[in-house]
Amino acid sequence: MKRKAVILTGAGISAESGLKTFRDAGGLWEGHNVYDVATPEAWQRNPELVQQFYNERRKSVRDAQPNEGHRALVKLEEKFDVTIITQNIDDLHERAGSSNILHLHGIITRSQSSINPELTYEIPGWEIEMGQLCELGTQLRPHVVWFGETVPMIEKAVEICMQADVFIVIGTSLQVYPAAGLIDMVPHNASKFIVDLNDSTVSRDVVRINEPASVGVPKLVEQLLKSQA
Incomplete structure:
Protein backbone atom coordinates (compact mmCIF):
# COMPACT_ATOMS: atom_id res chain seq x y z
CA MET A 1 0.00 0.00 0.00
CA ALA A 64 0.91 29.96 -18.87
CA GLN A 65 2.50 26.50 -18.84
CA PRO A 66 3.26 24.08 -15.96
CA ASN A 67 6.86 24.20 -14.75
CA GLU A 68 9.27 21.57 -13.41
CA GLY A 69 7.75 21.89 -9.93
CA HIS A 70 4.30 20.94 -11.22
CA ARG A 71 5.69 18.10 -13.32
CA ALA A 72 7.76 16.65 -10.47
CA LEU A 73 4.62 16.21 -8.38
CA VAL A 74 3.16 14.03 -11.12
CA LYS A 75 6.23 11.79 -10.91
CA LEU A 76 5.70 11.42 -7.15
CA GLU A 77 2.54 9.41 -7.93
CA GLU A 78 4.75 6.51 -9.09
CA LYS A 79 5.30 5.43 -5.48
CA PHE A 80 2.99 7.59 -3.34
CA ASP A 81 -0.74 8.15 -3.00
CA VAL A 82 -0.65 11.89 -3.77
CA THR A 83 -3.28 14.54 -3.06
CA ILE A 84 -2.56 18.16 -3.93
CA ILE A 85 -4.35 20.86 -1.95
CA THR A 86 -3.81 24.13 -3.78
CA GLN A 87 -4.54 27.71 -2.83
CA ASN A 88 -4.03 28.67 -6.48
CA ILE A 89 -6.97 29.28 -8.80
CA ASP A 90 -5.10 28.24 -11.95
CA ASP A 91 -5.26 24.79 -13.59
CA LEU A 92 -1.50 24.18 -13.94
CA HIS A 93 -1.53 21.08 -11.70
CA GLU A 94 -4.25 19.57 -13.89
CA ARG A 95 -2.39 20.37 -17.09
CA ALA A 96 0.84 18.94 -15.69
CA GLY A 97 -1.00 15.64 -15.20
CA SER A 98 -1.60 15.33 -11.44
CA SER A 99 -4.50 13.02 -10.65
CA ASN A 100 -5.98 14.25 -7.38
CA ILE A 101 -6.30 18.00 -6.79
CA LEU A 102 -8.40 19.93 -4.28
CA HIS A 103 -8.83 23.64 -5.04
CA LEU A 104 -9.32 25.53 -1.79
CA HIS A 105 -10.12 28.84 -3.46
CA GLY A 106 -11.90 27.63 -6.57
CA ILE A 107 -10.58 27.49 -10.13
CA ILE A 108 -10.64 30.35 -12.59
CA VAL A 145 -13.47 32.30 -3.30
CA TRP A 146 -13.37 36.04 -2.65
CA PHE A 147 -12.18 37.77 0.51
CA GLY A 148 -14.98 37.65 3.05
CA GLU A 149 -16.44 34.40 1.64
CA THR A 150 -16.20 31.05 3.39
CA VAL A 151 -13.74 28.44 2.12
CA PRO A 152 -16.09 25.51 1.44
CA MET A 153 -13.37 22.90 0.85
CA ILE A 154 -11.43 23.55 4.06
CA GLU A 155 -13.06 20.73 6.04
CA LYS A 156 -12.24 18.20 3.32
CA ALA A 157 -8.67 19.56 3.25
CA VAL A 158 -8.37 19.03 7.01
CA GLU A 159 -9.48 15.40 6.65
CA ILE A 160 -6.87 14.82 3.94
CA CYS A 161 -4.07 16.39 6.00
CA MET A 162 -4.91 14.19 8.97
CA GLN A 163 -4.09 11.13 6.80
CA ALA A 164 -0.66 12.34 5.63
CA ASP A 165 2.48 10.24 5.97
CA VAL A 166 4.40 12.93 4.08
CA PHE A 167 3.37 16.60 4.00
CA ILE A 168 4.99 19.06 1.59
CA VAL A 169 4.34 22.81 1.49
CA ILE A 170 5.37 24.51 -1.76
CA GLY A 171 5.45 28.19 -2.64
CA THR A 172 3.60 29.59 0.36
CA SER A 173 4.87 31.18 3.56
CA LEU A 174 1.82 29.97 5.52
CA GLN A 175 0.53 33.44 6.34
CA VAL A 176 -3.05 33.21 5.06
CA TYR A 177 -5.68 31.39 7.08
CA PRO A 178 -7.45 29.04 7.09
CA ALA A 179 -5.00 27.31 4.71
CA ALA A 180 -2.01 28.19 6.92
CA GLY A 181 -3.49 26.12 9.73
CA LEU A 182 -3.51 22.90 7.70
CA ILE A 183 0.04 22.01 8.75
CA ASP A 184 -1.23 21.77 12.33
CA MET A 185 -3.64 19.03 11.24
CA VAL A 186 -0.83 16.76 10.00
CA PRO A 187 0.10 13.81 12.28
CA HIS A 188 3.17 14.46 14.46
CA ASN A 189 5.02 11.46 13.04
CA ALA A 190 4.58 12.54 9.40
CA SER A 191 7.60 13.79 7.46
CA LYS A 192 7.17 17.50 6.76
CA PHE A 193 8.92 19.68 4.17
CA ILE A 194 8.65 23.29 3.00
CA VAL A 195 9.97 24.34 -0.40
CA ASP A 196 9.86 28.15 -0.50
CA LEU A 197 12.18 31.10 -0.92
CA ASN A 198 10.52 33.10 1.86
CA ASP A 199 10.89 32.54 5.59
CA SER A 200 7.89 31.12 7.41
CA THR A 201 7.17 30.53 11.05
CA VAL A 202 6.78 26.79 11.48
CA SER A 203 7.74 24.17 14.01
CA ARG A 204 11.24 22.69 14.16
CA ASP A 205 10.24 19.29 12.81
CA VAL A 206 9.85 20.72 9.30
CA VAL A 207 12.70 20.36 6.78
CA ARG A 208 13.18 23.67 4.94
CA ILE A 209 14.33 23.80 1.32
CA ASN A 210 15.05 27.43 0.44
CA GLU A 211 14.86 27.09 -3.33
CA PRO A 212 12.32 27.96 -6.02
CA ALA A 213 9.74 25.26 -6.64
CA SER A 214 11.12 24.40 -10.09
CA VAL A 215 14.45 23.50 -8.47
CA GLY A 216 13.58 22.32 -4.96
CA VAL A 217 10.55 20.16 -5.76
CA PRO A 218 12.26 17.88 -8.33
CA LYS A 219 15.15 17.34 -5.88
CA LEU A 220 12.78 16.49 -3.03
CA VAL A 221 10.66 14.19 -5.19
CA GLU A 222 13.75 12.30 -6.33
CA GLN A 223 14.83 11.90 -2.71
CA LEU A 224 11.39 10.62 -1.66
CA LEU A 225 11.17 8.17 -4.56
CA LYS A 226 14.59 6.75 -3.68
CA SER A 227 13.43 6.30 -0.07
CA GLN A 228 10.66 4.00 -1.35
CA ALA A 229 12.93 1.92 -3.55
Whole structure:
Protein backbone atom coordinates (compact mmCIF):
# COMPACT_ATOMS: atom_id res chain seq x y z
CA MET A 1 0.00 0.00 0.00
CA LYS A 2 1.39 3.39 -1.02
CA ARG A 3 2.20 5.99 1.64
CA LYS A 4 0.01 9.09 1.62
CA ALA A 5 1.71 12.29 0.39
CA VAL A 6 -0.25 15.51 0.84
CA ILE A 7 1.00 18.61 -0.97
CA LEU A 8 -0.09 22.17 -0.13
CA THR A 9 0.78 24.59 -2.92
CA GLY A 10 0.64 28.38 -3.03
CA ALA A 11 1.42 31.27 -5.31
CA GLY A 12 5.16 30.57 -5.44
CA ILE A 13 4.83 27.50 -7.67
CA SER A 14 2.64 29.36 -10.17
CA ALA A 15 4.80 32.48 -10.11
CA GLU A 16 7.52 30.50 -11.87
CA SER A 17 5.10 29.91 -14.71
CA GLY A 18 4.65 33.68 -15.00
CA LEU A 19 1.53 34.08 -12.86
CA LYS A 20 2.11 36.79 -10.29
CA THR A 21 -0.24 37.52 -7.39
CA PHE A 22 -1.43 40.63 -5.63
CA ARG A 23 1.02 39.83 -2.81
CA ASP A 24 4.01 40.34 -5.11
CA ALA A 25 5.67 43.74 -5.22
CA GLY A 26 4.66 45.00 -8.64
CA GLY A 27 2.26 42.10 -8.96
CA LEU A 28 -0.63 41.85 -11.38
CA TRP A 29 -3.17 43.23 -8.90
CA GLU A 30 -1.23 46.48 -8.66
CA GLY A 31 -3.49 49.35 -9.56
CA HIS A 32 -6.48 47.41 -8.27
CA ASN A 33 -7.34 47.54 -4.60
CA VAL A 34 -8.20 44.01 -3.54
CA TYR A 35 -11.54 45.23 -2.21
CA ASP A 36 -12.41 46.62 -5.64
CA VAL A 37 -12.00 43.31 -7.49
CA ALA A 38 -12.08 40.37 -5.06
CA THR A 39 -14.95 40.75 -2.60
CA PRO A 40 -18.71 40.12 -2.77
CA GLU A 41 -19.19 43.86 -2.17
CA ALA A 42 -17.06 44.68 -5.21
CA TRP A 43 -19.21 42.37 -7.33
CA GLN A 44 -22.38 44.09 -6.14
CA ARG A 45 -20.89 47.53 -6.66
CA ASN A 46 -19.20 47.07 -10.05
CA PRO A 47 -19.65 43.59 -11.56
CA GLU A 48 -18.28 44.71 -14.94
CA LEU A 49 -14.92 45.68 -13.41
CA VAL A 50 -14.67 42.42 -11.45
CA GLN A 51 -15.60 40.37 -14.51
CA GLN A 52 -13.04 42.17 -16.67
CA PHE A 53 -10.34 41.71 -14.04
CA TYR A 54 -10.85 37.95 -13.82
CA ASN A 55 -11.22 37.60 -17.59
CA GLU A 56 -7.71 39.05 -17.90
CA ARG A 57 -6.41 36.73 -15.17
CA ARG A 58 -7.98 33.77 -16.96
CA LYS A 59 -6.34 34.76 -20.21
CA SER A 60 -2.96 34.81 -18.43
CA VAL A 61 -3.61 31.36 -16.95
CA ARG A 62 -4.46 29.91 -20.36
CA ASP A 63 -1.21 31.30 -21.77
CA ALA A 64 0.91 29.96 -18.87
CA GLN A 65 2.50 26.50 -18.84
CA PRO A 66 3.26 24.08 -15.96
CA ASN A 67 6.86 24.20 -14.75
CA GLU A 68 9.27 21.57 -13.41
CA GLY A 69 7.75 21.89 -9.93
CA HIS A 70 4.30 20.94 -11.22
CA ARG A 71 5.69 18.10 -13.32
CA ALA A 72 7.76 16.65 -10.47
CA LEU A 73 4.62 16.21 -8.38
CA VAL A 74 3.16 14.03 -11.12
CA LYS A 75 6.23 11.79 -10.91
CA LEU A 76 5.70 11.42 -7.15
CA GLU A 77 2.54 9.41 -7.93
CA GLU A 78 4.75 6.51 -9.09
CA LYS A 79 5.30 5.43 -5.48
CA PHE A 80 2.99 7.59 -3.34
CA ASP A 81 -0.74 8.15 -3.00
CA VAL A 82 -0.65 11.89 -3.77
CA THR A 83 -3.28 14.54 -3.06
CA ILE A 84 -2.56 18.16 -3.93
CA ILE A 85 -4.35 20.86 -1.95
CA THR A 86 -3.81 24.13 -3.78
CA GLN A 87 -4.54 27.71 -2.83
CA ASN A 88 -4.03 28.67 -6.48
CA ILE A 89 -6.97 29.28 -8.80
CA ASP A 90 -5.10 28.24 -11.95
CA ASP A 91 -5.26 24.79 -13.59
CA LEU A 92 -1.50 24.18 -13.94
CA HIS A 93 -1.53 21.08 -11.70
CA GLU A 94 -4.25 19.57 -13.89
CA ARG A 95 -2.39 20.37 -17.09
CA ALA A 96 0.84 18.94 -15.69
CA GLY A 97 -1.00 15.64 -15.20
CA SER A 98 -1.60 15.33 -11.44
CA SER A 99 -4.50 13.02 -10.65
CA ASN A 100 -5.98 14.25 -7.38
CA ILE A 101 -6.30 18.00 -6.79
CA LEU A 102 -8.40 19.93 -4.28
CA HIS A 103 -8.83 23.64 -5.04
CA LEU A 104 -9.32 25.53 -1.79
CA HIS A 105 -10.12 28.84 -3.46
CA GLY A 106 -11.90 27.63 -6.57
CA ILE A 107 -10.58 27.49 -10.13
CA ILE A 108 -10.64 30.35 -12.59
CA THR A 109 -11.39 28.16 -15.61
CA ARG A 110 -14.92 27.60 -14.31
CA SER A 111 -17.82 29.99 -13.76
CA GLN A 112 -20.45 29.80 -11.06
CA SER A 113 -23.94 31.03 -10.31
CA SER A 114 -24.13 34.34 -8.45
CA ILE A 115 -26.63 32.89 -5.99
CA ASN A 116 -25.62 29.22 -5.73
CA PRO A 117 -21.83 28.56 -5.64
CA GLU A 118 -22.44 24.83 -6.13
CA LEU A 119 -23.66 25.49 -9.67
CA THR A 120 -20.44 25.67 -11.70
CA TYR A 121 -19.72 25.50 -15.42
CA GLU A 122 -16.71 25.01 -17.67
CA ILE A 123 -15.69 28.19 -19.51
CA PRO A 124 -14.95 27.31 -23.15
CA GLY A 125 -12.71 30.34 -23.76
CA TRP A 126 -11.07 32.92 -21.50
CA GLU A 127 -14.08 35.20 -21.05
CA ILE A 128 -17.30 35.30 -19.04
CA GLU A 129 -19.54 37.92 -20.61
CA MET A 130 -22.04 40.09 -18.79
CA GLY A 131 -25.45 38.71 -19.66
CA GLN A 132 -24.34 35.06 -19.51
CA LEU A 133 -26.67 33.44 -17.00
CA CYS A 134 -26.73 30.27 -14.90
CA GLU A 135 -29.68 27.90 -15.04
CA LEU A 136 -31.35 29.91 -12.25
CA GLY A 137 -31.29 33.03 -14.40
CA THR A 138 -28.56 34.99 -12.61
CA GLN A 139 -25.26 36.36 -13.93
CA LEU A 140 -22.32 33.97 -14.08
CA ARG A 141 -19.25 35.01 -12.03
CA PRO A 142 -15.76 33.51 -11.62
CA HIS A 143 -15.61 30.28 -9.61
CA VAL A 144 -13.21 31.70 -7.04
CA VAL A 145 -13.47 32.30 -3.30
CA TRP A 146 -13.37 36.04 -2.65
CA PHE A 147 -12.18 37.77 0.51
CA GLY A 148 -14.98 37.65 3.05
CA GLU A 149 -16.44 34.40 1.64
CA THR A 150 -16.20 31.05 3.39
CA VAL A 151 -13.74 28.44 2.12
CA PRO A 152 -16.09 25.51 1.44
CA MET A 153 -13.37 22.90 0.85
CA ILE A 154 -11.43 23.55 4.06
CA GLU A 155 -13.06 20.73 6.04
CA LYS A 156 -12.24 18.20 3.32
CA ALA A 157 -8.67 19.56 3.25
CA VAL A 158 -8.37 19.03 7.01
CA GLU A 159 -9.48 15.40 6.65
CA ILE A 160 -6.87 14.82 3.94
CA CYS A 161 -4.07 16.39 6.00
CA MET A 162 -4.91 14.19 8.97
CA GLN A 163 -4.09 11.13 6.80
CA ALA A 164 -0.66 12.34 5.63
CA ASP A 165 2.48 10.24 5.97
CA VAL A 166 4.40 12.93 4.08
CA PHE A 167 3.37 16.60 4.00
CA ILE A 168 4.99 19.06 1.59
CA VAL A 169 4.34 22.81 1.49
CA ILE A 170 5.37 24.51 -1.76
CA GLY A 171 5.45 28.19 -2.64
CA THR A 172 3.60 29.59 0.36
CA SER A 173 4.87 31.18 3.56
CA LEU A 174 1.82 29.97 5.52
CA GLN A 175 0.53 33.44 6.34
CA VAL A 176 -3.05 33.21 5.06
CA TYR A 177 -5.68 31.39 7.08
CA PRO A 178 -7.45 29.04 7.09
CA ALA A 179 -5.00 27.31 4.71
CA ALA A 180 -2.01 28.19 6.92
CA GLY A 181 -3.49 26.12 9.73
CA LEU A 182 -3.51 22.90 7.70
CA ILE A 183 0.04 22.01 8.75
CA ASP A 184 -1.23 21.77 12.33
CA MET A 185 -3.64 19.03 11.24
CA VAL A 186 -0.83 16.76 10.00
CA PRO A 187 0.10 13.81 12.28
CA HIS A 188 3.17 14.46 14.46
CA ASN A 189 5.02 11.46 13.04
CA ALA A 190 4.58 12.54 9.40
CA SER A 191 7.60 13.79 7.46
CA LYS A 192 7.17 17.50 6.76
CA PHE A 193 8.92 19.68 4.17
CA ILE A 194 8.65 23.29 3.00
CA VAL A 195 9.97 24.34 -0.40
CA ASP A 196 9.86 28.15 -0.50
CA LEU A 197 12.18 31.10 -0.92
CA ASN A 198 10.52 33.10 1.86
CA ASP A 199 10.89 32.54 5.59
CA SER A 200 7.89 31.12 7.41
CA THR A 201 7.17 30.53 11.05
CA VAL A 202 6.78 26.79 11.48
CA SER A 203 7.74 24.17 14.01
CA ARG A 204 11.24 22.69 14.16
CA ASP A 205 10.24 19.29 12.81
CA VAL A 206 9.85 20.72 9.30
CA VAL A 207 12.70 20.36 6.78
CA ARG A 208 13.18 23.67 4.94
CA ILE A 209 14.33 23.80 1.32
CA ASN A 210 15.05 27.43 0.44
CA GLU A 211 14.86 27.09 -3.33
CA PRO A 212 12.32 27.96 -6.02
CA ALA A 213 9.74 25.26 -6.64
CA SER A 214 11.12 24.40 -10.09
CA VAL A 215 14.45 23.50 -8.47
CA GLY A 216 13.58 22.32 -4.96
CA VAL A 217 10.55 20.16 -5.76
CA PRO A 218 12.26 17.88 -8.33
CA LYS A 219 15.15 17.34 -5.88
CA LEU A 220 12.78 16.49 -3.03
CA VAL A 221 10.66 14.19 -5.19
CA GLU A 222 13.75 12.30 -6.33
CA GLN A 223 14.83 11.90 -2.71
CA LEU A 224 11.39 10.62 -1.66
CA LEU A 225 11.17 8.17 -4.56
CA LYS A 226 14.59 6.75 -3.68
CA SER A 227 13.43 6.30 -0.07
CA GLN A 228 10.66 4.00 -1.35
CA ALA A 229 12.93 1.92 -3.55
